[in-house]
Amino acid sequence: MAGAVEPCADGCLDLPGATDACASDAVEPCFNDPDGSYCGGSIGASARRDDLYVCVGRRTARIDACASGCDDRAGGTDACRAADPCARATFGNGADCGAGLGGDAAVLYNCQGGRTASQARCERGCEAQPPGVADRCAAAPTTGRCCLLRPPGSFVRGFSACGRGGSHYGIDSGAGLGTALVAGISGTVVGVATGHPNCPYNVSAGTCPSSCVNQFNYVKIRSDCGDPSDGGRDLYVYYLHVDRLAAGIGNGVHVNQGDPIAYVGNSGCSSGPHVHLEIVPVARGASAFLNTCTSVDPASRYCS
Ligand SMILES: [Zn+2]
Helix, strand or coil: CCCCCCCCCCCCCCCCCCCCCCCCCCCCCCCCCCCCCHHHHHHHCHHCCCCCEEECEEEEEEEECCCCCEEEECEEEEEECCCCHHHCCCCCCCCEEEHHHHCCCCEEEEEEEEEEEEEEEEECCCEEECCCCCCCCCCCCCCCCEECCCCCCCEEEEEEEEEEEEECEEEEEEECCEEEEECCCCEEEEEECCCCEEEEEEECCCEEHHCCCCCCCEEEEEEECCCCCCCCCEEEEEEEECCEEEECCCCCEEEECCCEECCECCCEEECEEEEEEEEEEEEEECCCCCCCCEEHCCCCCCCE
8 A cells, every 4th residue: 555654563674675564473583582593483484484593683684494303492592403313324224323323422323214213322332333233332341250150059951952962952950939040241131021920841741831832031131241252242141930030120221240130930831940041142233042053051151
């Protein structure tokens, strides 16, 4: 409306290249905001909600385009979101240290489909592994010796698998129900199971009903120092048929050699309270499984 004069209650905005207008949030997203940085979405700039407005003197001083979205924070300190480090995960899905991804070097990222599915801060730093092997947090310093403590109780049955004339992949040691079991070697608990009852053992048949095979309570530990016979390999130690776990034991918990981990039990296919100790050396970063010819005689790793 040429010639009309409209009083502006909040002042008039001189808009470069556009018709000047009365100041309001609608034409100037910074109008109501103290000096600072704001995501467009937080100050009503709906068309550029994921970009960053730098507001000075209630005017837009600059707009930064945010490639990975805008992080809405308090008090005019919004910022462009950092790119997801997993976008640079070149070996596909899995665990990657931040250092190789341009992310936080002390963080282990779980990358799935080029995005961070979860992440964990490594107290002692992150250890990159060779291509194809999952990176991991550095283990706590080992306080024990790099060898395996003998299980409690008395020897019942030895290792006889894989060319040794039998099919027993560990060592059985009989001990009273509830006898404390300690970590035979320092490491991280990487597997547990609880809640399995005893599965009646048929002495004449020498076995249990198939429905309860492998249904035992257990604790699985990954050794800090690797395999005592070859520190370049990982070693997994299994304690099977336990009654219950010691206080505080669960996945991810670090235990030192000699720390309580569980109590001797009779869970699963078992003819009496005992612990089945099984150890599995594998290539670094590889998975371990029970009852395969990867298992070796635990006695070969005993501390003297
Ligand atoms: Zn056994």
